[in-house]
Amino acid sequence: MSSGRTEPTGGLPPATARPATARPEGEYRQLIHVAYRLLGSLAEAEDAVQEAFVRWYALPDRQRAAVEVPGAWLTTVVGRICLDVLGSARARRERYVGAWIPEPLPDTVEWLGGRADDGGTDPAERIALDESLDMAFLVVLEAMTPAERVAFVLHDVFRYPFAELATITGRTPAACRQLASSARRRVRAARTPEPPTGLRARVVKDFKQAWEAQDIAALVGLLTPDATVVVDGGGLVGAALRPITGAGEIARYLVAVGGMAPGTTLRLQSVNGRPGLVARRGGTVVTVAAFALADGRITRIWAVRNPEKLQAWTE
Structure with a gap:
């Protein structure tokens, strides 16, 4: 992060917004969910989230107090970090021995220490979140460009607005909309009927x-x-x-x-x-x-x- 510049605060949809007094540590689980879907690696997701918190606590107290929605700020920073990681991952995976598969996860109770959903998530959103953990879905994400993946995951899975995506990707909201649309077509083309x-x-x-x-x-x-x-x-x-x-x-x-x-x-x-x-x-x-x-x-x-x-x- 550039010296003396605060990451844009922006805002999340009302369902995920937090008051200014919220402890940002409470956002950890949600940030891991975001970063894992963006990177396909729990270890890299944890590193990205930890780096976001390092940047949060590196802010002067005055700037930190001015952030109205810590969760939105942290999600923006995590998104930017993941975008950078995805950009370098392609070169690393070209040197990888054999096939590269996203890191598999045990049940969310086991890898996050508790249910990710406290009952407040809309059922349709819960289904979207569950489907976005499916290995077949993650493999499709691997075929996307880094910008497509970030735009699609944050918008279609986590309902992050295009105006906020623009601050992460460095593109216009209209360009982010196009990225998400392109990624959506990839997902639809690869999707098969979900068996019971x-x-x-x-x-x-x-x-x-x-x-x-x-x-x-x-x-x-x-x-x-x-x-x-x-x-x-x-x-x-x-x-x-x-x-x-x-x-x-x-x-x-x-x-x-x-x-x-x-x-x-x-x-x-x-x-x-x-x-x-x-x-x-x-x-x-x-x-x-x-x-x-x-x-x-x-x-x-x-x-x-x-x-x-x-x-x-x-x-």
Whole structure:
């Protein structure tokens, strides 16, 4: 932040506005939610939020007291930090070994220490927030430009006004509207009908049982013919460096991997708010898998094995 200049205070919609006397620490959970969706990494989200608080407390008392809505100020700063991080992330990911998958999250109760929603969120907004944690949604966000991602997430998910987005992106409100519209088209193009949670859980459970039984035929029956598995090992652990495509190829790969990892246990668990699988060996989480379904069969599996992305899963 430039010396002697205060970040624009702006304002959030009434539902998220806070009085001037509010303790900004109370905004921490909301800021983590924003930063994680912007960055796809809980560790980077925490760093971004911590940096925002450093800037908040670096303000002279007089300037801090003049900020009418601390949450809006902090969200603006977090947005700018995330925009910078996203700009440099592309270069870093070009050097990444193998596929890069967003960091998977356990249930929000576990990773935030309590429910993110206190009952005051509109049901439609609650659904939008839940969907924006889905791994398939986060993968679509990865294909966006940094500015598109910031504009879309802050406006469409968190209802941040375009006038405030302009202060974050350095563009006009009209340009921010266009960015969000472009991102929205990407999301619509990639979206598939959301299967009921019960069906999703049942399919993942059947997949777990078939994998444990090393039943290739059963695994093939649970996958679409063109299903894809993407594995993220980050060059730190063994992982397929390229996506594996085709039900038969995936089934044989899974059986082979299972045979090479004796003592591994599978557990059904929430991954980014959806039924997923967690593999443990010797009490340590070694793989977290998220799933996408269509017509009752698995279309895509994202398996994160990079230990640096599994720290939130450490018991």
